[in-house]
Amino acid sequence: MIKVGIVGGTGYTGVELLRILIQHPEVKITTITSRNESGMDVAELFASLRGHIDLKFSDPSGSALDQCDLVFFATPNGIAMQQAEALLDAGVKIIDLAADFRIKDIAEWEKWYGMQHACPELVASAVYGLPEINRAEIKSACLVANPGCYPTAVQLGFLPVVEMGIVDTNHLIADVKSGVSGAGRKAEVHTLLAEASDNFKAYGVPGHRHHPEIRQGLTRVAGKPVELTFVPHLVPMIRGIHATLYARLTKKRKIDLQAIYEERFATEAFVDVLPAGKHPETRTVRGSNICRIAVHRPQNSDTVVILSVTDNLVKGAAGQAVQNMNIMFGFPETLGISQIPLIP
Amino acid sequence: MIKVGIVGGTGYTGVELLRILIQHPEVKITTITSRNESGMDVAELFASLRGHIDLKFSDPSGSALDQCDLVFFATPNGIAMQQAEALLDAGVKIIDLAADFRIKDIAEWEKWYGMQHACPELVASAVYGLPEINRAEIKSACLVANPGCYPTAVQLGFLPVVEMGIVDTNHLIADVKSGVSGAGRKAEVHTLLAEASDNFKAYGVPGHRHHPEIRQGLTRVAGKPVELTFVPHLVPMIRGIHATLYARLTKKRKIDLQAIYEERFATEAFVDVLPAGKHPETRTVRGSNICRIAVHRPQNSDTVVILSVTDNLVKGAAGQAVQNMNIMFGFPETLGISQIPLIP
Amino acid sequence: MIKVGIVGGTGYTGVELLRILIQHPEVKITTITSRNESGMDVAELFASLRGHIDLKFSDPSGSALDQCDLVFFATPNGIAMQQAEALLDAGVKIIDLAADFRIKDIAEWEKWYGMQHACPELVASAVYGLPEINRAEIKSACLVANPGCYPTAVQLGFLPVVEMGIVDTNHLIADVKSGVSGAGRKAEVHTLLAEASDNFKAYGVPGHRHHPEIRQGLTRVAGKPVELTFVPHLVPMIRGIHATLYARLTKKRKIDLQAIYEERFATEAFVDVLPAGKHPETRTVRGSNICRIAVHRPQNSDTVVILSVTDNLVKGAAGQAVQNMNIMFGFPETLGISQIPLIP
Amino acid sequence: MIKVGIVGGTGYTGVELLRILIQHPEVKITTITSRNESGMDVAELFASLRGHIDLKFSDPSGSALDQCDLVFFATPNGIAMQQAEALLDAGVKIIDLAADFRIKDIAEWEKWYGMQHACPELVASAVYGLPEINRAEIKSACLVANPGCYPTAVQLGFLPVVEMGIVDTNHLIADVKSGVSGAGRKAEVHTLLAEASDNFKAYGVPGHRHHPEIRQGLTRVAGKPVELTFVPHLVPMIRGIHATLYARLTKKRKIDLQAIYEERFATEAFVDVLPAGKHPETRTVRGSNICRIAVHRPQNSDTVVILSVTDNLVKGAAGQAVQNMNIMFGFPETLGISQIPLIP
CATH class of the missing domain: 3.30.360.10 (Dihydrodipicolinate Reductase; domain 2)
Known part of the structure; x- marks a missing residue:
């Protein structure tokens, strides 16, 4: 089992990551951070998770993210790029569900996202996480830019x-x-x-x-x-x-x-x-x-x-992120993400 | 005021025609037919009209449609073409909200609508009721094919x-x-x-x-x-x-x-x-x-x-039909159809 | 025709008041205020009103509300009570669609609305605007508390x-x-x-x-x-x-x-x-x-x-307010508010 | 693993049973019947199941339901009572998701369901499948009446x-x-x-x-x-x-x-x-x-x-039925039905 952290667990991609990872047989979620909800039970914010998770949101500053094998960023744009270098240096792999590492052309990125990029040098080495195109590169990646929906x-x-x-x-x-x-x-x-x-x-x-x-x-x-x-x-x-x-x-x-x-x-x-x-x-x-x-x-x-x-929150976000995780860590690619769609 | 009949008043274009025509200052609705709901109060089927209309659905067979100045067909495709000739001969103008008279190429029409056309000779003289293109022709038309949504x-x-x-x-x-x-x-x-x-x-x-x-x-x-x-x-x-x-x-x-x-x-x-x-x-x-x-x-x-x-039921159906009526009878084109949209 | 002002025209009761009052034959809307949208065309905020209104939101401070015959407050709770006295003194009638004058027991009001009441003395004279119970009192009222939905x-x-x-x-x-x-x-x-x-x-x-x-x-x-x-x-x-x-x-x-x-x-x-x-x-x-x-x-x-x-925005808010207006100014009670419901 | 049949698999409780049972580790679905869709791939009717099931709907008449260990009736009311006796005689257990065996008072049942009961003698022995009340009886039941939603x-x-x-x-x-x-x-x-x-x-x-x-x-x-x-x-x-x-x-x-x-x-x-x-x-x-x-x-x-x-289709229907199945067959009560709710 790998130790996984989630930065920014209070949005829709956050709760969707939780729904999937909680039942993933090779994952132990060790940390979920939130600046605003620090100290609150995760299951208090998301009542759908009652009985399935026993973690509190922790403050990003004091969190033990560098003890993880993998950290997912389910944050707004512009957060992952602040923290990526330190985590990578600590040997932690990263999957960013936001846009920080998706666009190779830094000027283009800065135009669309309205901020200066904090670590342009990492963008080149980031792998764009669309497995149907980039599977081989994802396998050996340390930093994956999860595609937009x-x-x-x-x-x-x-x-x-x-x-x-x-x-x-x-x-x-x-x-x-x-x-x-x-x-x-x-x-x-x-x-x-x-x-x-x-x-x-x-x-x-x-x-x-x-x-x-x-x-x-x-x-x-x-x-x-x-x-x-x-x-x-x-x-x-x-x-x-x-x-x-x-x-x-x-x-x-x-x-x-x-x-x-x-x-x-x-x-x-x-x-x-x-x-x-x-x-x-x-x-x-x-x-x-x-x-x-x-x-x-x-x-x-x-x-x-x-x-x-x-589903924009699964193949368009959290599910594809876990698919990338499976590839990066050598798990079967479908592990934990073969849920049957809910109809009606 | 003109006398207006509606054939097939139990669908969505029917109830929308009623909503508009009930408050139209130049219209008196004299007949609404329905094969299935004959004898039922219109306001029993459409509770939204309670207090605004005092008519019953009448059986198409015994109805006095030929006493009307204008008849709207709010019927399924293939009905208006059965009755148009007799009404036109009786001097009644017609606006068909279904598709019977929209397509000039009879073979094409029959292919798409899966039936034989009952009065191909009327199709040529029918006017396509899109006022922003055909206003002049509509003004003198006896038979208007109201466009699809x-x-x-x-x-x-x-x-x-x-x-x-x-x-x-x-x-x-x-x-x-x-x-x-x-x-x-x-x-x-x-x-x-x-x-x-x-x-x-x-x-x-x-x-x-x-x-x-x-x-x-x-x-x-x-x-x-x-x-x-x-x-x-x-x-x-x-x-x-x-x-x-x-x-x-x-x-x-x-x-x-x-x-x-x-x-x-x-x-x-x-x-x-x-x-x-x-x-x-x-x-x-x-x-x-x-x-x-x-x-x-x-x-x-x-x-x-x-x-x-x-709105597919107004400019895409009933409202445009009344716009055509206004043009055909010389009323101001916006009369009775300048309702303000309902937001939120 | 009476001159009508609306304070706080950017919410749902505001736009609903506009939809009704624009077509009311005895009303001329002279002023709509908004602190945040001051200077903006009303029809820019509410595209549904394009072509029906030619007013801009004005700042509450400089507005000519005291020139109106009637002012509607479509504001959050706690605003009308600040301005009611001055307007009443200027001979302007008031209908408050918020809660400031609904509860006679000031302590109870302050408990539920979490603020001190600015003009408790006016509460006693305010008439609760539910016509089916209070029609006679509404007729002679200067200050009407429009009921909650x-x-x-x-x-x-x-x-x-x-x-x-x-x-x-x-x-x-x-x-x-x-x-x-x-x-x-x-x-x-x-x-x-x-x-x-x-x-x-x-x-x-x-x-x-x-x-x-x-x-x-x-x-x-x-x-x-x-x-x-x-x-x-x-x-x-x-x-x-x-x-x-x-x-x-x-x-x-x-x-x-x-x-x-x-x-x-x-x-x-x-x-x-x-x-x-x-x-x-x-x-x-x-x-x-x-x-x-x-x-x-x-x-x-x-x-x-x-x-x-x-409909919470009509009989539960704006429509009932206009019903009260009709009673207060001696217009037929149903004037301008007999729209047929929109189905489907 | 037990062999399970589903009678009437084309409704919402049917597809929900399939979603759950396909992933249940102790179940093999051997038969799904449908009078109308006989011969059609289940995954053609329910595209959500593509890749997860390789069965066709079979005609009820020729089906091998009596080879099953358990048969679910996801049928309209009045079907299960026609077939229950023969299946029970063949040693097949039954869970009826319809109402045939829910009401002990036959006259009351016949009044509400508008038909004559086909096997009143079985009603007495049927167990009402609400585990939180009847767990012990369910454990030894052959015929369970699954509660309404x-x-x-x-x-x-x-x-x-x-x-x-x-x-x-x-x-x-x-x-x-x-x-x-x-x-x-x-x-x-x-x-x-x-x-x-x-x-x-x-x-x-x-x-x-x-x-x-x-x-x-x-x-x-x-x-x-x-x-x-x-x-x-x-x-x-x-x-x-x-x-x-x-x-x-x-x-x-x-x-x-x-x-x-x-x-x-x-x-x-x-x-x-x-x-x-x-x-x-x-x-x-x-x-x-x-x-x-x-x-x-x-x-x-x-x-x-x-x-x-x-969820009316899970705890109110298919999920509760599987909970009853787990109890009847000695599986852990939560087996296969601990899915995390889907939010948002």
Whole structure:
């Protein structure tokens, strides 16, 4: 068993990490920190955990994080970069669920995240934790940048056609929709039930932080610069991301998209390609680490439509983080994250 | 005041027509028919109308529809085409909220709606009731085909750029999202709250009935064949349509999209172009006949993103039908349909 | 037409007042104040009002409230009591939608609202604005305390049996359920969609501010002290209050509860007693000033069950305030507040 | 490992049984029957189970249910009673999740369920499967009647005070609220999202099938006839039951209700008594077999308020059924049903 610490355990990715790690057979959670709730029983804040955990939130300053084998940062952006170096020096591995180590271009990162980066030299060595692309690098990584929720669903959806070079990568379109938990457990007016329920809206059309992250990832896959239009929307539901992806085929010859998708993900435990003609629903992955994908070519036109769904808190955050942990520590990749989705 | 009949008053467009027409100063509702609820007080089926209406549903057979000045068909597809000829011969004007008279190409209609058309000769003379495009024809029409909910939001959104011929009309993309009331007041498993709530999915990607209707409308506007990819989605909310539209600019020179949209709709009472940079929310049109539109050009690329929202039961159905009625009978176009949206 | 001012127009009761007053034929809104949004167009904050209002929020300090005939306070508790005296002295009538003037017992008020009352002497002269009980006093009032949302639904529900003295008023039970808009447009964690959606909970069982208000009102009706158990719950919906009321009959003889309720409210425009055996739904009053009530006596036991529903923002706040305004200024009581509920 | 069959696997209790049993270490599911979906892959109907199950629905007639050690009936009422005798004769144990064996009084059962009972002689020997009351009998039972969802939450909530005889059992009140999945996976208008969402209503106030079941259970606990007023409500959420229970204390002396509840359930793995002053939320038991209870005595009056929440599909149906199975077959009672609730 490994000793695991969680920094910032009071948000949605925090409680989701707890739900998964508590039942993980190779993990012992030794520390959970919170600046604001220090001293409070974890199960008092999250009544769903009553009877399953007997820890208190500890103050970040006095915590024994450096005694851990692995520390998850489930913090706002800009925290992990302050503490990473010391922990790595102490031999502790790190998985950051925030954005501090996701973007290789420091200037680009600083533009989108509105702060100066505290340890640019670590960014280069950080591994982007999307196992379906980077499994080998993750295995030997000490510092993993866990992908954002939108980027996971979008990159997995585009992956086969971009890898094969059969679509116009100058004009990809990602029309993505997210449940409200993606905005986190923060008191804000626009995500109140009375504001966000019985409503639908796009946001961030002029620009969104996940845009450069997706572009960077697909550019690496394509081996050349990729351009995409990225439009996020807010859905009146708690969990779930649905990416509707559009790409123009560049080859006129007959292509069996269904076969391409099935083959690409044949050995991936957490990517499920639906039978031809089907449409994935976000609820079919609720509470699970699965990404379900369907690929369509309506009216046999040259526009491919890919539908990709995940649970933003699991495959889009905590579940993928544990998947990365399993890879980093040599556990079976699916260990502790094969929960069956909750329907209805 | 004109005498108005409603055929099929037990669905969502029916009750919405009633809500609007009851308070319309120039309308007297004389007949509401329903095969199944014949004899029942309308206010027993729809308790929201208690105290506002004193009519019973009457059987279609014995009803005095031919005494009306105007009859609305709020029926399933395939009903209006059975009765239209007799009513028109009796001098009654007709607005069909179903699809019977929307598609000019009879073979195409029969393919999508799965039945033989009962009066193909009337289809040619029917006027497509989208006032922002067809106002003049509607004014003198006896038979109006009220547009579908998706087609209204999509056509209004694309209208300015397609009219001006500044986008590639061979590759339009309409990623549209609808509240569940769009599926009607029918007992079905997939629209149960326990199925559709806390969930998001695309459907009908291989083909949808509103696709040919939109293509027909935009083709007429463009003056040449238009091709679009149309992907509808189901949103866990009651009312509202959000169309996210993508088009590639064909002219490289500088174009002021905001000005183009504002000018095109400057005199339209029911189309509201938002200030640059804004995103419309479906709730800001809830219960109203407004279509709100925003136009974006993210990262100054050549892909235009248009956001268009309506209330599917008002501007997408009953409200637009009354707007058409106002035009046909010479009433002020906004009479009885200027309700303020209900927020929150 | 009267000149009307609104203090604190950025919350849900504020926007609801605007929706109603904009279309009220006897009202001209001259001033809307907001400390935080001063200078902003009202229609920028509330896009639903675009095209319907051309006012900006003004700073409370420099505003011309004393030029109004009537000022509504749609503010947090504790604001109206600071400004009431000066306005009344200037001949301005006041309707306070907050709680400052609802409780006659100053000590009790101070206990529940956690502050010292600024003008206890005005409390005695304030009229409690529940027209179905206090219509005559409201007519001549200068200062009206508009009732809370729970108290409106509960008092109207209990009114007939308490007035007649046929139930045990020492053990009334009010099990009440509210939509989330009742908590206001405030950034708080517990009313986020991701917290409050797909969830149900009671709150405030040990004590709630509306408890003494209801007790005071029913005590006055009963002519003797009334005791009740009051349990509020949060429902994952936007608008609506459902009160389920329990009372033990004290008379063993046969009582026609249905007739008692129908008679009591026969002349009330805004109370609708449903036919025997029916259950009111909150959506049947959505956006309207109606209170619908059903009375049951299950298994003919001695426990009466009364079901009472309102829209918390209309009959429970802004609509009732305008009803009070109509009475105070001699307008027809239903003027401008007979909107038909929005279904579905 | 035992061989388990499921009759009627296409409803919500069916898919929930599958979710739990698939991961139960002592169970092998050998047969799932469905009259309508016979021949279809289970994972085609429930995409959430893709990759977790490789069975097809089989026709009830040709199925090998008599080869099972245990058969669950997740069928509509009236099915299990047709097949129970033959299976019991074949040595197969039965847990019926429907109502066929819950009510001992056959005439009462026939009145509420509207059909003649097919095997009244088996009803007497059936054991009511509420482990917290009947554990010993369940251990040796061959035929278990799994309790209804409302009766589970209500009986567990009232249990301590009724057992101790400290409340007036002639006037209990159960004000209960259920998520929509309680109505099952049936196409009905009133549970459509467009009808049930953003809405709240009571139903069945004149009478409900779960009323006699609760009365029977509490009567047995009390050792004398119990009377209660039972008012169910529909909440716009998927899962969850919240019972708000009212009882009048009969003893005037000081009583420590908190201690009474904590002691009564001290050894119960699936009943969690919250600390004094807390309110349980349905989401804190979502997807789990836990019942959380809080007990209040507001204003120190003689009316006790008990709040009891469960997931209607788990502790109110499938989870409790597996708990009963564990007891019947000598497995640890919590085996396979200690999932942590899904929050948010």
